[in-house]
Amino acid sequence: MTTDPYNIACTHGFIQSSCSDCNLKGLCLPIAMDIKDIDKVDNIIKRSRPIQAGEHIYRTGDGFTSIFAVRSGSIKTYLLDDDGVEQVTGFYLPGEILGFDGIGTEKHGCNVMAMETSTVCEIPFERIEELSLQIPVLQRHFFQLMSQQIEADHQMMLTLSKKNAEGRVATLLLSLSRRFGRRNLSPNSLRLPMSRMDIGNFLGLTIETVSRTFSRLQKEGLIKVDGREIHINDHKQLQSICHASK
Amino acid sequence: MTTDPYNIACTHGFIQSSCSDCNLKGLCLPIAMDIKDIDKVDNIIKRSRPIQAGEHIYRTGDGFTSIFAVRSGSIKTYLLDDDGVEQVTGFYLPGEILGFDGIGTEKHGCNVMAMETSTVCEIPFERIEELSLQIPVLQRHFFQLMSQQIEADHQMMLTLSKKNAEGRVATLLLSLSRRFGRRNLSPNSLRLPMSRMDIGNFLGLTIETVSRTFSRLQKEGLIKVDGREIHINDHKQLQSICHASK
DNA sequence: TGCTTGTCTTGACATACATCAAGCATCCAA
DNA sequence: TTGGATGCTTGATGTATGTCAAGACAAGCA
Numbered sequence: 283m284t285t286d287p288y289n290i291a292c293t294h295g296f297i298q299s300s301c302s303d304c305n306l307k308g309l310c311l312p313i314a315m316d317i318k319d320i321d322k323v324d325n326i327i328k329r330s331r332p333i334q335a336g337e338h339i340y341r342t343g344d345g346f347t348s349i350f351a352v353r354s355g356s357i358k359t360y361l362l363d364d365d366g367v368e369q370v371t372g373f374y375l376p377g378e379i380l381g382f383d384g385i386g387t388e389k390h391g392c393n394v395m396a397m398e399t400s401t402v403c404e405i406p407f408e409r410i411e412e413l414s415l416q417i418p419v420l421q422r423h424f425f426q427l428m429s430q431q432i433e434a435d436h437q438m439m440l441t442l443s444k445k446n447a448e449g450r451v452a453t454l455l456l457s458l459s460r461r462f463g464r465r466n467l468s469p470n471s472l473r474l475p476m477s478r479m480d481i482g483n484f485l486g487l488t489i490e491t492v493s494r495t496f497s498r499l500q501k502e503g504l505i506k507v508d509g510r511e512i513h514i515n516d517h518k519q520l521q522s523i524c525h526a527s528k
Numbered sequence: 529m530t531t532d533p534y535n536i537a538c539t540h541g542f543i544q545s546s547c548s549d550c551n552l553k554g555l556c557l558p559i560a561m562d563i564k565d566i567d568k569v570d571n572i573i574k575r576s577r578p579i580q581a582g583e584h585i586y587r588t589g590d591g592f593t594s595i596f597a598v599r600s601g602s603i604k605t606y607l608l609d610d611d612g613v614e615q616v617t618g619f620y621l622p623g624e625i626l627g628f629d630g631i632g633t634e635k636h637g638c639n640v641m642a643m644e645t646s647t648v649c650e651i652p653f654e655r656i657e658e659l660s661l662q663i664p665v666l667q668r669h670f671f672q673l674m675s676q677q678i679e680a681d682h683q684m685m686l687t688l689s690k691k692n693a694e695g696r697v698a699t700l701l702l703s704l705s706r707r708f709g710r711r712n713l714s715p716n717s718l719r720l721p722m723s724r725m726d727i728g729n730f731l732g733l734t735i736e737t738v739s740r741t742f743s744r745l746q747k748e749g750l751i752k753v754d755g756r757e758i759h760i761n762d763h764k765q766l767q768s769i770c771h772a773s774k
Numbered sequence: 775t776g777c778t779t780g781t782c783t784t785g786a787c788a789t790a791c792a793t794c795a796a797g798c799a800t801c802c803a804a
Numbered sequence: 805t806t807g808g809a810t811g812c813t814t815g816a817t818g819t820a821t822g823t824c825a826a827g828a829c830a831a832g833c834a
Binding site for chain 1: 607609610611613615617628629630631632633637638657660661664667668670671672673674675676677678679681682683684685686688689690729730731732771772773
């Protein structure tokens, strides 16, 4: 057991720490934000008790009221089409914000499920809108977050449309690596929070293809695979197979 | 030549009409907006002279200053990856708003090109941010527009990840049909503004597959194809082949 | 301990779509 | 009128990935 406050929050889940104490605040709030403005945001945030693996935070069609910041654990979002076919649309790690679907229609447009025991901060959106009118940097921040989501989704369209299985898997691994690194975790030793099924679903591949691709990348020495434990041996070469080539 | 003000604007391009006169305002501005607030928005908008087919409005890396509303014609957005591989990320028709990429980084994240002679309204984003602080319904509106973009992109991820060629093409045709209908044009007779190349690029297919798919749908009687002129004979059946099934 | 269940891996085979190639129509310039 | 782009269609063939099937491994439970 470490003394990392992130892990304490994760394990006990009832610690009501504040945004200003949170070591993730650089990720979900503007860096250049007044301490008194941070407190204003802090006051409207609801911190949840832990959500168990497989539990939903919201589902398609639920009324939209809040967006969510992941505090610990990991979350997936997915669509269900009319035939019940699932499309995973994103994986969210601590410090990342989800729930920007549904502002347009007042109804959430996707399903959100914890992939492991997780905690989230619930941010009532109407309150954020009110605060944004007083705190321009906050308004800007939320425009930026949504803009980044749009850019990431476009990159994902490129991945799905133009890359082969190796490129897709490598792209995901490097994305996770970068996001682990941003939280000061090792960018080379990852424990994947999601199943092969979720990876395949997200990347538009079958689990068999995902599995074979992991094996191939391992045989080529780029990564070391042990179930969900992944070690990245060669970032550069992984990068170089990320290019489009179907 | 019709007397549709849309076409007049398109053909001459220099007519400086205002938002309150624009027959597209229901699409790009909130419906429930005060006339005096509309005028405030109107005052910050720059109306461009016509942009020729193939001309760019901005490119990846250009400084982000404005978003754009399509006034006439049609626009595509696309990414270029390191190897020069292109991914079309969207098609934009009159009344639709583009350019939400780049708010996060202050640099545009994609390229924007006119597919035919087009006119756009340039909306300086900082001015919109300022106005949004005074006009809450405007702030909400831009959050909603971005949210809709995110939802549309997620649907696109499902299309690319889970649908076969027929499903992808049918999904695009119905999307265009709906958007034509929203502008009070026939939802059954479309003139496609984009090439087979752009369609294929957008849908993650080759032009040959796009062409064959059009031919097949025609042989099955669902559509009538004449170059870029498409007539939809059977919306219902087109809908029914949109489901995921790779 | 054995049984069940879920997750992952690996192999054999099938197929949707890519690739390669040819041909047609339209447009434009010489 | 000719020649050369450009855009689109159609056919023949190849291949990456899907599908089907079997088995390994670990976790949980009786």
